[in-house]
Amino acid sequence: MGLLSTIGAASARAYGFTRSAIAAAVDAYFNRVTLLLPGNGTNGAQNNTFLDSSSNNFSITRNGNTTQGTFSPFSLQNGAWGNYFPGSSYLSAAANTAFSFGTGNFTVEAWIYPTVGSVYRGIFANGGVSTGSFAVYLTNTNTVRLDYYGGGGVGTTTTVALNTWSHIVVARSGSTISIFINGTREATATTSDNNTSNACYVGASWGGASDYMQGYISNLRVVKGTAVYDPSLTTLTVPTSPLTAITNTSLLTCQSNRFIDNSTNAFSITLNGTPSVQAFSPFAPTAAYSAATNGGSGYFDSSGDYLSVGAAADWAFMSNTTALFSVEAWIYFISTGSDQTICCTNGGSSLNVGFALQIAATTNKLGFEITRGVSGSRVLTGSTTGALVPNAWNHVLFTYDQSLASNNCNVYINGASAETFSKTANAPSSSNPANPLYIGSTTGSAAMVYGYIGSMRISSVVRSSGIPTSPYTSDANTKLLANYTNGGIIDATGKNVLETVGNAQISTTQSKWGGSSISCPATNGNYCISPPNQPNLLFGTGQFTIEMWVYPTAFTNTAAGIIGYGLSGGYVDWNLELNTSGTLLYIDNDTGRVSASSNLSLNTWTHIAVVRTATAVTVYFNGTSVATYSTINNISGSSTSARLYVGTGAQVPASRQFIGFIDDLRITKGYARYTANFTPPTAAFPLQ
Amino acid sequence: MYSKNGSIPKPETDGTEGWIEAPMPPEAPEGKEVVWLNWQWVVRDPKPVDREGYRWKWNHDQMQWIEYKLPGVQELTDDPLPAITSDQLAAMSSTDVQALTSEQISGL
Numbered sequence: 001m002g003l004l005s006t007i008g009a010a011s012a013r014a015y016g017f018t019r020s021a022i023a024a025a026v027d028a029y030f031n032r033v034t035l036l037l038p039g040n041g042t043n044g045a046q047n048n049t050f051l052d053s054s055s056n057n058f059s060i061t062r063n064g065n066t067t068q069g070t071f072s073p074f075s076l077q078n079g080a081w082g083n084y085f086p087g088s089s090y091l092s093a094a095a096n097t098a099f100s101f102g103t104g105n106f107t108v109e110a111w112i113y114p115t116v117g118s119v120y121r122g123i124f125a126n127g128g129v130s131t132g133s134f135a136v137y138l139t140n141t142n143t144v145r146l147d148y149y150g151g152g153g154v155g156t157t158t159t160v161a162l163n164t165w166s167h168i169v170v171a172r173s174g175s176t177i178s179i180f181i182n183g184t185r186e187a188t189a190t191t192s193d194n195n196t197s198n199a200c201y202v203g204a205s206w207g208g209a210s211d212y213m214q215g216y217i218s219n220l221r222v223v224k225g226t227a228v229y230d231p232s233l234t235t236l237t238v239p240t241s242p243l244t245a246i247t248n249t250s251l252l253t254c255q256s257n258r259f260i261d262n263s264t265n266a267f268s269i270t271l272n273g274t275p276s277v278q279a280f281s282p283f284a285p286t287a288a289y290s291a292a293t294n295g296g297s298g299y300f301d302s303s304g305d306y307l308s309v310g311a312a313a314d315w316a317f318m319s320n321t322t323a324l325f326s327v328e329a330w331i332y333f334i335s336t337g338s339d340q341t342i343c344c345t346n347g348g349s350s351l352n353v354g355f356a357l358q359i360a361a362t363t364n365k366l367g368f369e370i371t372r373g374v375s376g377s378r379v380l381t382g383s384t385t386g387a388l389v390p391n392a393w394n395h396v397l398f399t400y401d402q403s404l405a406s407n408n409c410n411v412y413i414n415g416a417s418a419e420t421f422s423k424t425a426n427a428p429s430s431s432n433p434a435n436p437l438y439i440g441s442t443t444g445s446a447a448m449v450y451g452y453i454g455s456m457r458i459s460s461v462v463r464s465s466g467i468p469t470s471p472y473t474s475d476a477n478t479k480l481l482a483n484y485t486n487g488g489i490i491d492a493t494g495k496n497v498l499e500t501v502g503n504a505q506i507s508t509t510q511s512k513w514g515g516s517s518i519s520c521p522a523t524n525g526n527y528c529i530s531p532p533n534q535p536n537l538l539f540g541t542g543q544f545t546i547e548m549w550v551y552p553t554a555f556t557n558t559a560a561g562i563i564g565y566g567l568s569g570g571y572v573d574w575n576l577e578l579n580t581s582g583t584l585l586y587i588d589n590d591t592g593r594v595s596a597s598s599n600l601s602l603n604t605w606t607h608i609a610v611v612r613t614a615t616a617v618t619v620y621f622n623g624t625s626v627a628t629y630s631t632i633n634n635i636s637g638s639s640t641s642a643r644l645y646v647g648t649g650a651q652v653p654a655s656r657q658f659i660g661f662i663d664d665l666r667i668t669k670g671y672a673r674y675t676a677n678f679t680p681p682t683a684a685f686p687l688q
Numbered sequence: 689m690y691s692k693n694g695s696i697p698k699p700e701t702d703g704t705e706g707w708i709e710a711p712m713p714p715e716a717p718e719g720k721e722v723v724w725l726n727w728q729w730v731v732r733d734p735k736p737v738d739r740e741g742y743r744w745k746w747n748h749d750q751m752q753w754i755e756y757k758l759p760g761v762q763e764l765t766d767d768p769l770p771a772i773t774s775d776q777l778a779a780m781s782s783t784d785v786q787a788l789t790s791e792q793i794s795g796l
Contacts (some may be wrong), residue, residue, distance in 0.1 A: 005722060042692045043702060049694025049727070061726050064745040064756070303756035304745035444749060450759055486693050505696055515702075 027686040031165075031284040034536040034683060035667040036492040037548075037646065040514040043507060045488025046500040047528075050307055053481040054457075054474045056686065057320040058314065060482070063444060064304030068484040069497030071279065072295040072454050073257045073393040074470055074496065079242025080283035081519045082113070082218035083203075083254040084535050089273025090122065090204035090212055091259060098224055098250035098265055099126045100198035101172070108136050108146075108170045109226040109243065110254070111282045113216035113670070115540040115636065117142050117162050120211040124220060127197025128207025134195055136170050138213075144179050144186070146170045148193035149206070154179055156186035163542020164670045165282040167238045171231045178231035179316070183238040188231060201269070202253060208272060218281040219243045222251040242283055254280070257393040258414060259349065276391035277332075279495045280536050280669075288687035289492045291485035295455050295471030298440070298484045299497040299531050302335065302450035308439035309480060311492045312432045315345045317460055317479070318355045319370050319379070321431045323402040325479075326463040327357055328472065330454030332393045334533075336364055339447040342396065343441065343456070345433035346371045348442030350378055352434030357398055358447060364388045366411060366418065368398055372429050379428045384411055384418040387531045388492070393454065399462040402428065415467040437480065456482045489518055489528055489646075492687050495536055495641065496644070502526035504647055510661040512549040512605045512682035517663035520647035522554055524657045527647035533640040536669060537565050539612070541634045543672040546576070547609040548665035552602055552658065555580045561649015562608070563665065566590075571638035576610060578658065586610050586619055586629065594629035596621065605663070607680040613672040623678040689713075695726045 021396045027033065047067045083091070093099075108124050118140050127133020131150040139145055142160050147153035153175050160166045169180040178188040202220055205211035225248045229236040245252050249263040257277055261267040287293065300306065329342055339361045346369070347355025353373040360367050364387040370379040380400070388394040397412040405578040406422040439456065440449040455468070461477040470553040474481045488506040489498055503526045507519030520526045530537070550562060555578060564575030564587075574588040582599035596619050600606050612632070619627040642650070646665065648657040666685050689697035690707045697710035713729045716722045720731050726748050736744045736753055747754045 042695050042704075044691065044696035044698050045693070046696065048725070051693060059727070061748050063747050063749055134690065301757050303743060304747065304754060308749050444747060445754070445756075488695065503696070 004226065025683070025686040026688055029668060030688055031282055032668050032671045033493050033666060034280065034669045035644070035665065036438070036687070037489060037518060037662070037665040038492055038514060038684060038687070039489070039506065039517040039663045039665070041255065041488045041506040041516060043516065044172070045506040046504065047487040047489060047498060048500060049486055050482065050484065051486045052309065054478040056310070056314070056479060058310035058480060061308045063306050063308065064301070065499055066298055066300055066305040066307055066440065067497060067499035068296055068298045068487045070289055070294060070296050070487070070490050070492070070494045071452060071497050072297045072394070072471070072494065074294045075279040076285050077282070078257070079219070079255045080217045080281050080285065081256050082281040083259070084216050084276045084278045084279050084280075085213040086205045086212045086274060086509055086535070087116075087207070088212050089275045090208050091202040091253065091275060092208055092263065092270045093200035093251065093267040095198045095201070096267065097198050099193040099222065101224055103192065103194050105173050105225055105227045106171070107221070107223040107226060109168065110220035111165050111167050111218040112138070112160065112213070113165050113218075113571050114138060114142070114214065115164050116161065116214035118120035119214070120205065121213045121215070122201065122203055122205030122211040123168065123213065123217065124222065125199070125201040125205045125207070126195065127199045127421060128209065130197065132194065132196030133199070133206070134193070134197070137211055142167055144181060146177065146179065148191070148195065151193040152186050152189065152191050154189035154191070156181060158186040167282070169229050169236065171227045172413045173231050174229035176231045180229065180236050183236050185231070185234045195633060200251060203275065210272070216278065216280060217254045219255045220253050221249060223248050224250045253595070259389055259392050272388060274391060277393065278536060279493070284686055285494065289494055291483070293470060294494050295398055296484035296487065297330070297452040297454040297497060298482070299334070299452050299499070300440040300449040301531065302338070302340075302448040304448070306444055306448060307439040308435070309437040309439060312345065312434065312436050313435050314526065315355070316430075316432045318400075319353050319428055319433055321402065321428055322414070323370065323400055323428055324460060324462065325400055326459045326461060327398045328396070328463060329456035330393050331359070331388070331451065332450070332454070333359060333388070333390055333449060333451035335450040336362055336390050337374050339449040340449045341438070341442045342449065342453065343437055343439045344442045345435050347434045348447055350375050353429045353431050354433035354435065356442065357396070358442070359388055366392065366396060366413060368409070368411065370400065370428060372426055373431065377426050378424065379426055380409055380421055380423050382409070382419060382421045384413060386413055386418050388413060395467050397463060397465055399464055412465040415465055417465065419687050439482065447516055454484065456480070473504045477605045496530055496534070498528040498530055498646065500528055503542045504528050507661065510551050512551070513662040517551070517661040518647065518665070519661055520658050522659045523556060524655050527645060527653060527657055529653070532643045533637070534565070534644055535637065536668065537644050538637045539635045539669060541632050542670050543612050543614065545606065545609060545611045545666070545668040545671060545673040548598065548672070549605050549607050549663040550658070550660060551605050551663070552578065552582065552600055552660035554659040555582050556604065557656050559585070559649065559651065560658045561645060561651065561653065561656050562647070562662070564645050564650035565642060566650030567639045567642045568650065568653050571642070573635050573638055575649045575651060576608070576651045577656070584608065584619060586617060586627070588617075588635050589633040592629065592631050592633045594619065594627045598626050598628040609674055611672045611674050613675055620674060620677070623674075623680045625677055663675055691727070694727050
């Protein structure tokens with residue numbers, strides 16, 4: 001596929017903003033774009049107003065800093081996701097003969113994106129430190145090896161590059177075993193080793209006890225009995241689309257919005273440590289973002305963030321004598337240390353009338369209740385045996401039908417029945433719930449969600465189970481539809497949710513492309529921030545490109561940050577800032593820095609690019625190099641509390657704000673788009 | 689002034705559908721700020737200064753700034769228990785009543 005190709009006008013229109021040139025282009029590196037803020041939308045739009053898209057059009061009140069954006073269970077098509085392993089983390093599945101290959105043929109295949117070198121990093125292993133097991137791993141010199149414990153092995157001398165996606169294949173056919181990196185056979189050997197172990201570890205070696213992957217894995221497929229690629233050949237064709245469950249597939253994982261095995265075995269995946277599902281992989285979305293197709297999510301930070309919806313009386317149908325309803329929602333929760341309420345009308349107390357759906361602390365089981373307003377006496381209460389999974393999307397469905405004699409309640413997690421419960425003899429009250437519907441908290445101060453809630457629908461009917469493949473839509477039975485797609489400053493890659501702080505907003509006052517831009521008005525307190533701990537916005541020692549159009553209207557603030565990642569008031573992982581003369585300063589790892597040799601101009605659009613190749617960081621103004629910094633620091637994230645700032649810097653975000661407009665801000669991770677002076681973009685960046 | 693889907697009101701629309709009339713922002717009394725929140729102009733005190741580990745956030749339901757602890761910060765005092773009404777008390781079992789704190793029943 002060429003770098004640029006025309007797509008239909010529908011995708012551009014679906015995005016929901018005006019773009020003068022409907023015919024858009026395709027970016028061959030879009031899969032590496034980890035933030036794209038086109039800055040297009042309604043004049044004055046922020047990310048703070050939430051809509052109920054049901055016919056009720058209930059008012060939704062934002063409390064705290066609850067925000068919304070495009071990260072959703074539908075950010076990417078199934079197969080195009082990746083898993084991030086921060087270290088000391090891996091996945092495992094129960095032992096099964098599907099992972100015991102004997103002396104037969106097999107294939108282990110995956111894309112990996114290691115972010116740390118100099119240590120051993122497991123990709124797949126099927127046993128511990130015992131005879132009969134093997135491990136596929138990266139060595140401390142970034143070569144790839146398969147070793148049979150106590151037996152033979154095969155290893156490359158060619159290395160895998162850090163901070164970029166590489167396709168790895170280990171294939172055995174008969175006594176020939178070979179390793180391919182990005183389609184080229186890099187090692188081959190003869191083996192007679194007998195693999196008798198039957199465990200399954202992803203992202204670790206030798207029983208999960210050591211050699212943890214640090215970085216990403218996507219589309220890991222294990223095939224027993226088949227050499228998918230002929231190990232006697234010197235090359236293979238690297239797949240250009242997500243892997244599928246071909247015949248004999250034992251495991252197909254690290255490719256979905258959940259931790260699942262997409263093989264026909266559907267093995268249960270166990271999390272060890274804190275791996276996370278990420279919308280980052282070798283594969284780009286198949287279409288530009290659209291609210292209807294990709295949806296969005298609300299972000300709740302567990303300290304004061306929640307939504308209140310409608311009035312208490314609006315929700316009486318969920319707890320009265322004819323209660324009949326369904327609650328469906330997606331949730332990606334980060335912390336497991338506290339109870340987290342998905343939605344609730346009873347304040348979490350049996351002393352109140354109402355309903356509650358809550359993730360239990362530590363166990364992550366889904367609890368639910370319908371309360372009567374009488375202490376200790378409920379219409380229904382229970383908890384699932386199974387649990388939700390942190391750092392991944394989970395789909396939950398709770399249905400209730402008071403009219404049934406038994407089995408009134410059914411709970412489904414990710415499409416599978418999790419529990420069925422019968423109501424007690426206690427009749428429900430006909431009085432109104434204690435509260436309006438709260439999303440993300442029980443009372444506004446308790447059991448607050450730490451994470452993202454995606455498409456949510458409440459209905460006055462029992463909905464069928466199944467895992468949705470697109471955001472919910474409204475029908476005659478829909479009482480609430482919250483799809484979190486009313487953000488103004490949104491990420492067209494579907495990877496991020498930003499909070500608009502102060503008066504940061506979409507503005508039609510100035511625009512480079514599309515009729516609007518991101519406005520950060522004078523003087524301070526108007527900017528955007530991401531949730532903390534965003535590995536997709538860190539670069540390790542890898543290449544990257546940070547670029548945007550800026551239109552400064554004042555250089556009032558000292559060290560005014562345009563964009564940065566770091567800990568507020570603390571360590572700066574990377575930062576672009578302006579001094580009061582308009583000189584741009586790039587900083588990484590808190591100390592490394594370089595100043596541009598010329599200044600930005602006020603009240604004019606300038607294209608800024610900060611590009612790191614393998615050897616240097618170069619700053620470009622309008623495509624001309626204005627600074628070079630020849631130190632490659634490891635930008636790996638100083639703190640899990642660090643976050644992205646747009647329109648201000650990471651150092652002192654509250655008082656060192658950029659003043660002006662930003663348009664078409666794009667971050668490309670793992671790729672240097674410009675390696676010499678270039679012609680600045682002549683059109684808006686492609687949306688796919 | 690006009691707003692679309694809750695956007696900050698502007699004097700003019702862009703001609704697309706969905707814009708509704710919004711009130712003019714009120715004058716901010718001295719020491720107060722005026723912000724557009726949840727489809728309305730709100731006159732409020734400026735946000736208090738955050739202390740380490742805590743953050744003041746605007747609770748629109750209560751129309752006031754509330755200080756919340758950030759994730760990972762240990763709370764030194766217990767969260768306040770919900771107040772109990774007389775009607776609720778009457779419906780409670782003796783065991784439940786014994787479990788109430790004096791703070792919860794002091795307002796009855």
